[in-house]
Each structure stands twice: as C-alpha cells, then as structure tokens.
Amino acid sequence: MSVDYRKITLDGLWHNNPALVQLLGLCPLLAVTASVVNALGLGIASTLVLVSSNLTVSLFRKLVPETVRLPIFVMIIASFVTAIELVMQALTYELYLILGIFIPLIVTNCAIMGRADAFAVKNPVRASVLDGLMMGVGFSIVLVLLGGLREVLGTGMLFSNMHLLFGEAARSWELTLFADYPGFLFAILPPGAFVGLGLMIALKNLIDTRIKERLQRQQTPTELTGSKRVRVTG
C-alpha cells in the first residue's frame, strides 16, 4: 500500500483540520485560548498525546481485537495523558496549574480518539505518526491564532507570561501593542472564543472558495459553483 505523505500533511493542516473542519476538541479550544501561552501549552500537550497514541495504536493494530478496540484505545490515550500531565508538572508547574482541568480533559478530546479509530488502526506506523503530528500541529496553530487574537483584543498585549513555557528569558517577549488599552472583556470571556473561531472558519471557507473559483476559471472559464459546507462530526 502506498502512502501519500503529502496528502496526510495537507489534510491535518488544512483540508481536514481538526479545529476548523472536523470541529473536534472544541471544549479545550474555546476554554483555554484566552492567551497565546495557554493555547500553546495545551496545543503542545495535545500534539504529544496525538502522536503517542497514533504511534501505539498503529504499532499494535494487529494485536487489538476489533470488538474491544475502544476500551483499549481509551486506556492508551488516558495513560499518555497521565504521563504528559506528570511531565508538565515537572517541567512547567505554573502552566500546569493555569491549564488545570484542561490537561486531564485531553483524554476526552474527540480529535485523539477520532484519529486513532479513523486512521491509526488502519495505517502503517510512519503514516500514523505523521497523521498524529499534522493533526496536532493543525490543531495547535488554530489554538495559538485564536489565543493571539483574543489576547490582543482583550488585553492589548501579546505573548505575555511566555516565561511559563520557555523559562525566564522569555519574560521579555511580551509586546504591548496598545499602551493604556482599556481592555475588551468580551474577547477574553467564552463568547469571544466562539466569535473568534467562527471568524476563523469563515476565513478558511472564503480562502477555499477563492482557490476553487480560480481553479475552475482556469479550466472552464464560464462555470461557477457555490457553497462549501463545513462538515460537523462531533
């Protein structure tokens, strides 16, 4: 079986992005994206779990009986989340405290179970690891963009508290974009996350439509077709 690595990469980052197209894992996405550092912390943790669980599931895919695959996947995912929770406590204790319940909640991030059951269980190890990595990176990019958007709109600053993740040297990364910014509470609170994510999905669809139009114009200059709908899976 030949594996199309390019397709896997593009699917994870764009065409089948877990946050923008599959709309999986929205609970942490909406809850922790009030700042870049929180978003990045959760993004990295989720990516690590995705890669490890895809790797393990793919590695043992011939050993797992079809009927009990779900309990086994849950066990694998939960144990990796526990391990990563421990590692975070050891390396970035304060960020661990800030992210709080959302680290354990990675267990129930549907994107991870989704990739295990939809991809890793049917595909060789290398493709599965790449799929996990690209899905994780695609998810993280959306998290960080949304976190940046909300942080700038909400507080007028960007990259504050980055030292929680990158050590003391990162304290100086903080940018004050607007001095004396009064703050925009709406962006920090959950509704701001919904609106921000909605705007990002709209933007993605707009870009997709433009690309499609351009392709069609090149092929058959007269024909124009319309809407692309977001697939909602859970």
Next chain:
Amino acid sequence: MNEIVKAIRGNALAIGLFAIVTSAVIAFTQLATREQISHNKAEFQARALFEIVPRSLDPELVDHRVLMQAPELGHSQPIELYQAIHEEKVVSILMPVIAPDGYSGDIELLVGVNADSSLAGVRVLSHKETPGLGDKIELSKSDWILSFNDQQLAMSGDDSWAVKKDGGRFDQFTGATITPRAIVGATARAIEFFRAHRERLLTPVTATTQPRAAGVSE
C-alpha cells in the same frame, strides 16, 4: 456457552495486556518525575511566603509551621500557619485566609501579620474573579494589593478599615467593589485572629520541645 467463555477470555487477555503496558508507562513517568514535582510544589508554595517575608530574614520559614483550627479564617479543617523567626523571635505570622464573599466564589489569600499586629503584606493565591475587572487583586496585574503593607487596624471598631466607597481608606477599582471589599474584610479577620491567639502564635515553634500536633487549639 463455550464460545462466550472463549470470547471473554480473549478480550480480557487483550485488555489486560494493554493494562499492564499502559500502567508501566505511567509508573516509569511517575518515577522519573516524582522528585522534580515535589520540588516544584514546595517551591511554588514557598514563593508566595517569601514574597511577603524576605528569604534573607528567615530562610527556614517553610519549616516553621503551627497547626491550628481557624474557622474564623474560613477553614473547616486545621490549617498550617507559618512563623517568620528572626533571632529567636517571631517577627511575623503568615496565614492562609479564605475570603468567601468574592464576586465569584472563594478568594484564597495569604496574609502576613507582624508581631505588632500591623500587616506585613497580602497576596492572592487563587481566585475566580472576572478577568479585567476583579483580577486587579493579583500583583502581576496591579499593585493595589501592596496598599495593605504596614496598615494598622485600630483595636476596636475601626470604621476606616473599608474600601473608600464605604468611607474607608482602601481604594476600590472602577467597576469592581465587591472583590476589594471581600479582601479588606478578610484581612481584618486575619488581624483579629492574630490578636485572639497572639500568645500562641508568637511562641517560636523552634523554642518549644512540645510536639506541634498536641497544640491544636480549641
């Protein structure tokens, strides 16, 4: 019947096998991170203490613990208070205080009271106040919390121990009065608690040979 038993056995074996592997992963991670995690926890706790009392004054502050019942401070379980001991005298007492009347739930504070019952300082340990409004109680957002330093509460009925809106001496924030009011109230309770238990709190734990646990008061 035989078929069922066989299926159960097969599935159970598969699940059991993965249970062993996954718990091994967790066990190894736990072993590898255990020391660092307990170090981080202690360090995190100590940092709040040393923000109020300089580390140079009493480097062993974290070990000078007094266990006490303190329902006045919002705790239903006995809590540990910390004595800052300098030259064999207790200079200040650090106590965890819960302000139950925040805008959205409990605000956990650390209140330092000096031996003369003035405030050594106050820090917020955790809270759920509204971001952008009530969270100005954090030192990283505003230095409002420093306005408590060295404040003295009069012996009885100090009307000025209140936010300015209530005719007192402490600032409130625009748009948030409930949060500062909760903290002002909690600090007053901390000072009153100190005055009520002054003798016990000012006896250095290092001086007595009595075990601390025996001293759970009341």
